[in-house]
Amino acid sequence: MAVSRNPGLDGLRYRGGGYMVTWMLHRISGVSMILFVSLHVVAAYLLTQYGSGVGRAINTVYESWLFQAYIFFCIIFHTLNGARVITLDLWPRLMQYQREAIWLEWLIFIPVYGLSLLMLVQQGLAG
Amino acid sequence: MVHTRTVHMIPRRRLTLEFTMWIFTRVSGAMLLLLGILGMVGALYLGARTQMDLPTLMRWTFFPNANHVVASAIPNVNQGWSNVLWRTVEVLIIVFGVTHGLNGLRVVLDDYVGHESVRRVLHYCLLVLWVAVMGVALAVVFTA
Numbered sequence: 001m002a003v004s005r006n007p008g009l010d011g012l013r014y015r016g017g018g019y020m021v022t023w024m025l026h027r028i029s030g031v032s033m034i035l036f037v038s039l040h041v042v043a044a045y046l047l048t049q050y051g052s053g054v055g056r057a058i059n060t061v062y063e064s065w066l067f068q069a070y071i072f073f074c075i076i077f078h079t080l081n082g083a084r085v086i087t088l089d090l091w092p093r094l095m096q097y098q099r100e101a102i103w104l105e106w107l108i109f110i111p112v113y114g115l116s117l118l119m120l121v122q123q124g125l126a127g
Numbered sequence: 128m129v130h131t132r133t134v135h136m137i138p139r140r141r142l143t144l145e146f147t148m149w150i151f152t153r154v155s156g157a158m159l160l161l162l163g164i165l166g167m168v169g170a171l172y173l174g175a176r177t178q179m180d181l182p183t184l185m186r187w188t189f190f191p192n193a194n195h196v197v198a199s200a201i202p203n204v205n206q207g208w209s210n211v212l213w214r215t216v217e218v219l220i221i222v223f224g225v226t227h228g229l230n231g232l233r234v235v236l237d238d239y240v241g242h243e244s245v246r247r248v249l250h251y252c253l254l255v256l257w258v259a260v261m262g263v264a265l266a267v268v269f270t271a
Contacts, residue, residue: 027235030228030231030232030235031231031232031235033228034228034229034231034232037224037225037228038260041260041263041264041267042263044194044267045263045266045267048194048267048270049266049270075189079160082156082160083156083157083160085153086153086156086157089153119181123182
């Protein structure tokens, strides 16, 4: 249920720890992916149907390595966090190990994203 | 005075929109993960290891559309890269992905929009967006 008042910046003072960080990142990454996919679908539609310059312009934005690095963060994090949520919902008794599950999630995330980032940066700097 | 007995009952679990979408979010999320794995394994089976670079493999994994591999060393995408299996996977990814994403947007918006009327307007906007994005995406798949 929504709150009727606007919490504003006071919400940032709530200290939910690692749990809250994953919850926030899940939302931010989810909304980012909606934006990216919508842009991509619109650009592909404009390009294939009309060969439009707007479609090409949108293409150059999301094909830049910085954008790719951001969207890779979103995809990998959202996938891993979603897998954790599904697993803990399917086996609620595991909920007591939620803290450990989040640690495991970051342990998988860091090397997977690190390698992707390394390759993206190498390609980006190579031109 | 009439004697009344209060019975506290556990509320019956009805299939409300919230409950249905809660389940759908988890099922579609798992399905998207499996479809991604299917796409990647399928690409490696079809010869991605020698015929395409990693970014192309990633593009294919997220959405197995023949347009995603035209820039690679594949001689002819009609040999295995564009058929009814990948069409089906594409349609499933669109339906699951768009619905999962826009429902997520609805959940996020409900947390920040307090006014019932504004919320209703936004829900209708999302419904229109859902139909529009799905239509455009399916048009790209079936005409490209």
